[in-house]
Amino acid sequence: MMELVDWLKAQYGFKQVEFINEAVILTDQGRKRIRSWSDSSLLEWHVEWRDRCHYTPIVLTDRMIRTKEEEAAAKWKEQWITLHDEIEEVYPQLDHEKAWGMLMGLMITHGLEERQLERVYQEELPSYEWNPMLLNGLRDDIQDQLIRYHKEALVRSKKAERIRSQQRKVKQPLLDLFQSPDQARRIYDVLIWRGTNEQAHLGYQSLRQFLINWQIVNGTKSLEKVIASIGHTEAFNTDQALLFIVEVLEPYEWAEVTRSLMSNESERQIEEKLTKMSNEWEAARQLVSILGRWIDDQKKVVT
Amino acid sequence: MRQHVENPYASILFYYDLYPEHIEDFGKIKKVITSRGVFALKETTMNRLEADEFIHAMRKLAKLNYKQAIPIMPTKYGEYTVATSTHIYYVMPWLEAVEYMGRESQEEKLATQMAVIHRLTVKTQVFDKGQVDESFQQLIKHWEMRRLELSRFADFAERKRYMSPFELTFITHAHMLDQMAIKAGEHLQNWYETCLEKEKYRTVLCHGRLSRSHAIFNMENEPTLLNFERSSIDTPARDLASFCRTNFRYTMWSEDEVLRWFMCYERHLPLLDEEKELLCGYLLFPEPVVFAVESYVNDRQGQSELQHVQRLEKRLISLRKVQRLSQKLIVKQEES
Numbered sequence A: 001m002m003e004l005v006d007w008l009k010a011q012y013g014f015k016q017v018e019f020i021n022e023a024v025i026l027t028d029q030g031r032k033r034i035r036s037w038s039d040s041s042l043l044e045w046h047v048e049w050r051d052r053c054h055y056t057p058i059v060l061t062d063r064m065i066r067t068k069e070e071e072a073a074a075k076w077k078e079q080w081i082t083l084h085d086e087i088e089e090v091y092p093q094l095d096h097e098k099a100w101g102m103l104m105g106l107m108i109t110h111g112l113e114e115r116q117l118e119r120v121y122q123e124e125l126p127s128y129e130w131n132p133m134l135l136n137g138l139r140d141d142i143q144d145q146l147i148r149y150h151k152e153a154l155v156r157s158k159k160a161e162r163i164r165s166q167q168r169k170v171k172q173p174l175l176d177l178f179q180s181p182d183q184a185r186r187i188y189d190v191l192i193w194r195g196t197n198e199q200a201h202l203g204y205q206s207l208r209q210f211l212i213n214w215q216i217v218n219g220t221k222s223l224e225k226v227i228a229s230i231g232h233t234e235a236f237n238t239d240q241a242l243l244f245i246v247e248v249l250e251p252y253e254w255a256e257v258t259r260s261l262m263s264n265e266s267e268r269q270i271e272e273k274l275t276k277m278s279n280e281w282e283a284a285r286q287l288v289s290i291l292g293r294w295i296d297d298q299k300k301v302v303t
Numbered sequence B: 001m002r003q004h005v006e007n008p009y010a011s012i013l014f015y016y017d018l019y020p021e022h023i024e025d026f027g028k029i030k031k032v033i034t035s036r037g038v039f040a041l042k043e044t045t046m047n048r049l050e051a052d053e054f055i056h057a058m059r060k061l062a063k064l065n066y067k068q069a070i071p072i073m074p075t076k077y078g079e080y081t082v083a084t085s086t087h088i089y090y091v092m093p094w095l096e097a098v099e100y101m102g103r104e105s106q107e108e109k110l111a112t113q114m115a116v117i118h119r120l121t122v123k124t125q126v127f128d129k130g131q132v133d134e135s136f137q138q139l140i141k142h143w144e145m146r147r148l149e150l151s152r153f154a155d156f157a158e159r160k161r162y163m164s165p166f167e168l169t170f171i172t173h174a175h176m177l178d179q180m181a182i183k184a185g186e187h188l189q190n191w192y193e194t195c196l197e198k199e200k201y202r203t204v205l206c207h208g209r210l211s212r213s214h215a216i217f218n219m220e221n222e223p224t225l226l227n228f229e230r231s232s233i234d235t236p237a238r239d240l241a242s243f244c245r246t247n248f249r250y251t252m253w254s255e256d257e258v259l260r261w262f263m264c265y266e267r268h269l270p271l272l273d274e275e276k277e278l279l280c281g282y283l284l285f286p287e288p289v290v291f292a293v294e295s296y297v298n299d300r301q302g303q304s305e306l307q308h309v310q311r312l313e314k315r316l317i318s319l320r321k322v323q324r325l326s327q328k329l330i331v332k333q334e335e336s
Helices: A002-012 A040-052 A097-111 A140-166 A205-218 A220-231 A238-249 A252-262 A267-302 B009-016 B048-063 B106-121 B129-158 B165-198 B236-251 B255-268 B273-284 B287-298 B305-335
Strands: A017-019 A024-027 A030-037 A059-061 A074-076 A079-085 A184-187 A190-193 A200-202 B020-026 B029-034 B037-044 B088-093 B123-126 B200-206 B215-217 B223-225 B232-234
Touching (some): A002 A074, A040 A079, A097 A220, A205 A267, A238 A267, B009 B037, B129 B165, B165 B287, B200 B236, B236 B273
Antiparallel strands (some): A017 A024, A074 A079, B020 B029
């Protein structure tokens, strides 16, 4: 550890470095998070999107702090080390939708630009097949709900597939994962987004889940404001909105329940999953409807 | 007036890991007191291109080991400016000004520093006729337009039965101003022809607006230069002309003092004859009077008639002095 402390002081010119935990240090210039990277092309992509996705003084990402040599990363043994700001206060969601939408829009805009990455992650489409025999033994009302949702899930999936095939030539954005609203931190009322060091994700899947949760926590009005703010950014157009709709229509939440059924979970567990799913189902419906209205509004603007 | 202000500057200072304990407002400059020291945050209206040129100039001076310019601090992300939708900001260490006690004038010291920068960055450029013609014609056209504006204002004033004091002052000098504009054109033409003949001309890094308000003098009475926001690569004559125009007033328009500035300058970088021609052209063209007339026409409510007249008179005095100065510069050249 002492070796790393001295190395960090030398690389970044800190006078004081003290480890708070394995990933966070306290320096004379504030708390910093240490990340390590073994894939240099992935590191390069993470440096680039973090550097590009900011709008001062509203939105900033946890960009790589430069070394004394003005490098974004420094080689430490067999890996690359980067340093980022570590802010404690969580950024609020309600009444701050404009900044959130701006961040998402900036990430989408950057994600649609040319890039050369060897490996990207794309969520596979789940299978919606099930065995009706698995319903045996469950309460009648649960069985009824499952049958109804299964039918609707197939309809949603078909709709998604139809739009997907129409939009197959439209480029999908390459995005960093949206994992949790706690990734957004606040300092001087600026949204500082803490990125990950995960593989780049192709498409809207992680943003879909993030905004479904947003609707559940903050409601439809708030979600509408987020979408409106995304819509004000450069690259988010009707084609992108349709790609987003495809992801939201795809009933990923149903797949969770079928997995639960297949693994013979208890009736109580299945019922809990069903309740959670029905909330997400409704939130997804609201999200599709908001995106649809946004597309209609764009047509009105054009005509 | 000093005021206690914090936002939105704290969010800009975060880019530097500077957490302000107190910010004092000095207009475009904010004095920032932090646990890491005292800094100056400059708020500018530079556009992206100007900001790039500014940074390029600062880096170039640093690379040339020039120590008399105030350094610009990089953000923790390695950039030298921070842009918002309305402003571009940069941060420097805070230097406290010391009362100037030197024997030479402040302008002599500044002229010396300007010459040092020019000497360090001077480059002989091949006279690319197409390229030079374009900027030459542009300047000629600009001057013609300005001359036309003055002539129109003279016609307008002369048609009136009762002229205002401003108009009367202007009309009294209209002929002299027109002659100066013609003379400026001749000097410009001389510069062009000499360069064409020599097939080369010199460029330097120009500060753009060097004056005592863009310098801080230390205990040794030596200046540290700031505000390179208008810097560009141009002929030395351009920087010198702007320097003379801006600083003339500090000497009460003393030609001898201005000639001393040139002596200080030429100790480091002697001017070529054609550069003196260009300098005289720039100085003689009555652009300051055009601005005074424009201001009189467009901003009648902003200042009183007396204030407009006083401004015009000051500029006329300055131009008359410039006329004599340019004769001395050129005579000096002819004698040598």
